Amino acid sequence: MILEIENLKTHYQTEKGVVKANDGISLSIDENEVVGLAGESGCGKSTLIRTLIRLVPKSAHVTANKMNFKGQDILSMPEKDFREKILWQGIGLVPQSAMNALNPVYRVGDQCIEAIQAHTNYSKAECEQIVKRLFDAVGLQAGMMKAYPHEFSGGMRQRSMIAMSLVLNPALVIMDEPTTGLDVLVQERILRNIKEIRKKSESSVSILLITHDISVIAEMSNRIGIMYAGRLMEFAESMELFNEPYHPYTLGLKNAFPSIQALDRELISIPGSPPSLLGDLPGCLFAFRCPFAIDECENERPPDLEIKPGHFVHCIRTDHIEEFRKLAGDKKTWQSSKSAT
Ligand SMILES: Nc1ncnc2c1ncn2[C@@H]1O[C@H](COP(=O)(O)OP(=O)(O)O)[C@@H](O)[C@H]1O
Ligand SMILES: [Mg+2]
Numbered sequence: 001m002i003l004e005i006e007n008l009k010t011h012y013q014t015e016k017g018v019v020k021a022n023d024g025i026s027l028s029i030d031e032n033e034v035v036g037l038a039g040e041s042g043c044g045k046s047t048l049i050r051t052l053i054r055l056v057p058k059s060a061h062v063t064a065n066k067m068n069f070k071g072q073d074i075l076s077m078p079e080k081d082f083r084e085k086i087l088w089q090g091i092g093l094v095p096q097s098a099m100n101a102l103n104p105v106y107r108v109g110d111q112c113i114e115a116i117q118a119h120t121n122y123s124k125a126e127c128e129q130i131v132k133r134l135f136d137a138v139g140l141q142a143g144m145m146k147a148y149p150h151e152f153s154g155g156m157r158q159r160s161m162i163a164m165s166l167v168l169n170p171a172l173v174i175m176d177e178p179t180t181g182l183d184v185l186v187q188e189r190i191l192r193n194i195k196e197i198r199k200k201s202e203s204s205v206s207i208l209l210i211t212h213d214i215s216v217i218a219e220m221s222n223r224i225g226i227m228y229a230g231r232l233m234e235f236a237e238s239m240e241l242f243n244e245p246y247h248p249y250t251l252g253l254k255n256a257f258p259s260i261q262a263l264d265r266e267l268i269s270i271p272g273s274p275p276s277l278l279g280d281l282p283g284c285l286f287a288f289r290c291p292f293a294i295d296e297c298e299n300e301r302p303p304d305l306e307i308k309p310g311h312f313v314h315c316i317r318t319d320h321i322e323e324f325r326k327l328a329g330d331k332k333t334w335q336s337s338k339s340a341t
Contacts, residue, residue: 036217109145272339
């Protein structure tokens with residue numbers, strides 16, 4: 001197993017109180033696996049990533065029963081070891097905003113080469129070869145290595161960041177909304193490039209792909225997690241999650257994004273917005289927007305039920321799911337939730 005997280009909590013200490021941005025996340029990523037993580041903005045996706053690579057502010061309180069990368073405990077690992085052995089060489093990152101991640105005054109190729117030189121003993125020529133190969137893998141011409149960030153389009157910048165995250169051959173690459181804000185054609189191309197890279201790479205590379213758009217990860221991921229309000233609502237093998245979703249929030253997210261199978265289907269958005277994560281929050285945090293919520297939902301936090309082997313659901317109403325699946329396709333159903341009325 002490449003990554004193993006159990007009951008991870010990242011709580012930000014703020015002037016107004018504690019913000020529970022990640023509150024009991026458990027998931028794993030296998031070797032050569034793509035795990036997608038979807039959820040609306042503000043549900044804690046970036047916090048999870050920042051926690052994994054130690055980019056959360058010092059004031060944040062991080063705890064976990066387990067946080068292992070290739071069997072090593074990366075929660076308690078000394079800072080120096082983490083920087084030298086895990087960051088970039090073990091876990092690569094494609095940050096949410098590729099725009100700000102590149103230094104505007106250096107050529108993009110040089111920035112990639114420097115990243116390799118900082119961590120290895122390769123010669124300049126060897127580094128150049130590696131970068132050239134990776135540029136090729138993400139569909140950038142070798143000549144673009146000499147260009148400055150402002151000469152790149154948004155999609156090209158994003159692809160150069162993907163190349164950069166791979167320079168040290170990490171076992172895991174985390175991509176935070178790699179296609180958000182790009183037009184659909186560019187998005188498709190980037191996703192195709194990611195697939196190509198995985199096919200071409202000699203060593204296996206696992207990917208944690210984060211997005212607010214569930215349709216982006218549908219065909220890319222082996223398994224998918226659905227995040228909401230700092231918690232994982234559902235986690236399952238992708239096909240199963242799409243064909244047999246068990247959580248009302250998953251049903252809602254599926255409704256809200258176009259799918260390739262049914263492009264003409266009317267999109268139904270979930271009324272309301274995610275809750276503030278400040279303070280103690282009892283019960284199921286989706287209850288307020290859930291058309292199927294009953295009083296019990298608001299009082300007690302649901303357990304993570306393993307409904308089938310490897311399929312986890314954070315809901316107490318799973319025995320009514322067949323009925324919910326039928327009702328979820330109807331816009332009127334969603335207008336009956338508390339947040340809609
Ligand atoms: N440094 C921080 N201090 C306090 N609260 C934060 C901080 N970073 C994020 N948050 C809060 O944590 C929640 C989750 O944010 P984030 O992880 O960025 O979500 P996402 O990436 O899913 O949009 C939000 O309510 C956000 O306001
Ligand atoms: Mg984010």
